[in-house]
Amino acid sequence: MAAFSCKAVKFSLPFSPHHPVSSGLQIRSTFIGRGLNVQPLRARRRCRYLCSQTRGFFHLHKTKCSKQSRLQKHLSKMAGQPKTSSTGQPVRAHETRTSNTKSRQIESFAALPPGSVSPAKRQIKEVKETKATINCVTFPLPGEGPEQQLLKPDEWSYCDYFWADKKDPQGATSLPGFEVLLQKQLKGKQMQKEMSEFIHERTKIEEEYAKNLSKLSLSPLAAQEEGTLGEAWTQLKKSLHDEAEVHLKFANKLHTEVEKPLLTFRGDHFKKDLKKYDHHMADLRKQLASRFASVEKARKALADRQKDLEVKTQQLEVKLSNKTEEDIKKARRKSTQAGDDLMRCVDLYNQTQSKWFEEMVTASMELEKLEVERIEWIQQHLRQYTTLRHETDMFNQSTVEPVDQLLQNVDPSKDRELWVKENKTGEVRPVDMDI
């Protein structure tokens, strides 16, 4: 069985096993985002998925595979080999005749135990397409392979739903699932900024209102009213100023406790950190693409070598040329080498894909956490908004109390007394004139 040289990654994910474990592996994520508060993940994860391959199957790029299989079938026919695999399913045959080479067999290299049947005796079989590589990522085809269980069932976790790339409805381009998650976070940042702006607008409205009330409270209208009624009226006017103070205080608190935090939550470095995440994941995909290209190249090289070998063998049999056994051995060696190269390329590809897989899980979990935090943080601060609203209405109510009090004290008799004392002209009543 192949041993993978993966770096250790520590996860805290309680992954549920969906494949039998064949080896214990530790894999470490290479990326710890500074601004993102990524917690070091400290749990062993069994590299289960890597053992998901069904024994005995080869895999080729989808389109080439169909072509190849027809070609192989033809070649097999020509070679006179049957085309069924040990499991009864068509496989792609590869005849290798290096009996004492230690090179790995191309077919089912992960599954063949040492000392298996000599390639010469293997039959050429047809290969059924069970996997497809889309945008350089390899997936099982629908209905093929063991059923995949969700990594985090019932949680609608990001790490379960964003494996494929999203097709752009208009064009040929597509967006990696990770990008979709990242854009959600960027949008979240935009949302908090817009919410902050909204709150800012509210504070402006409150300040305007306060300013108007304050100005009106200074009005001299009916200032000449005297006595207890005059006092009540004066207090009524003053209460507008008190109300203004309440609303100004509301505006200030809105600003410091809601608006500003909403604006500065996560700061500018957040976007940069997200970008780093973005680039990191994009790099991994690029690497994967590069590896995939190598695989394709090696596959083609192998096909060329095999064809060359076949042609030469046929030529030998029909004595069409004077190629020596030596030439055929050379061709066979080159073919085997090409087979080895392909295996190595596929191996590297799978390593890279594995790496990308792990980073995807880590990163999407991180983004998921960030989103939970974002929602909760916003919830908390919007609650602060409603708290301030409640407070404000209560304080506002209290500004009316003294007015009520003084209105209760309004006393026409008292006012008359005050006014008469101030304005009387004379108490002595007239009397009859004498002669």
Add this chain to the structure above:
Amino acid sequence: MAAFSCKAVKFSLPFSPHHPVSSGLQIRSTFIGRGLNVQPLRARRRCRYLCSQTRGFFHLHKTKCSKQSRLQKHLSKMAGQPKTSSTGQPVRAHETRTSNTKSRQIESFAALPPGSVSPAKRQIKEVKETKATINCVTFPLPGEGPEQQLLKPDEWSYCDYFWADKKDPQGATSLPGFEVLLQKQLKGKQMQKEMSEFIHERTKIEEEYAKNLSKLSLSPLAAQEEGTLGEAWTQLKKSLHDEAEVHLKFANKLHTEVEKPLLTFRGDHFKKDLKKYDHHMADLRKQLASRFASVEKARKALADRQKDLEVKTQQLEVKLSNKTEEDIKKARRKSTQAGDDLMRCVDLYNQTQSKWFEEMVTASMELEKLEVERIEWIQQHLRQYTTLRHETDMFNQSTVEPVDQLLQNVDPSKDRELWVKENKTGEVRPVDMDI
């Protein structure tokens, strides 16, 4: 005793007697103000004040009195008569020699019983100033006459404190006490108008506030927020519109329940009615002035007649002229007639003053009532203002409730589920590539 031909007036005033009642009189106020809600007054009032004159005293206009008394003293000296009255106080003497005339005696006409001492035997006495006529209204001098009790003690009633005219500090003009009361009512009308204006300004501020809140509630800011958080945010925005409605309602109620009533309370006819009151009282004062002028004229005429008689009498005694007894009788008759004229003028003057007095009491009581009503009415409507304020704050509080509710329901897991369902790219996880 003189019998006054006064019209009956019905008062509801519980006047306390300040003078012994000498005769029961009923006096009716001629003015019932239509717009002023003057209640018909239905109580008998004893014409007490009219009997306030101290027996045995004459009265003259203050300045003339002093002049006259000096003249009289001089004349008395010349006539060789002592100058003391029966009460021991100096009186102004008037020698009338009409023994069988039925004309009233000038002195103490209200007090002398029929069949009193013949004028010839009366002594010429000095008159002490006990009253003063100021702006045609006659008052007792300080310390003179019986002590006056307030008509409405402990009430600081208008009817007790506005008898004299108010001196204008700058000029020679003066304002009747009634005018002061009237101006208070007119000022009250101005006050309610200014209060109405103030409330109007408040409604404008509320409408502006409501308009701003409503506009902001339609903002698309952060509209892209989804899920439970998005719902809470949407409700938060909507709550601004609810607040706007509350403040708009406040503004409308302020307008209909406080501003408008304050503006229309008592209406335009009020001022006109006050003006009528004003003119009525002014007319009475003019009448009084006119009567007073007549008194002065009659007094002068009497003085002239008396002087003429005296001169003629002296001339007879010193046989300076060949005036016959007939001439002296004629002079004496004229003198007596002048005395009768004076008495009639004084009588009419006192009637007019009495009339003015009654109207003053009625009118000032009416104004007092109007002022009480005004204060209570304003108090009531300002209380409506505070009630609306309380209401508004409470309604405003309730606009926050649904926001609180939805914020409580914010659920990051649910939001993730919704979003993932909507945006997932693929659940199938990648697998190793086969060769």
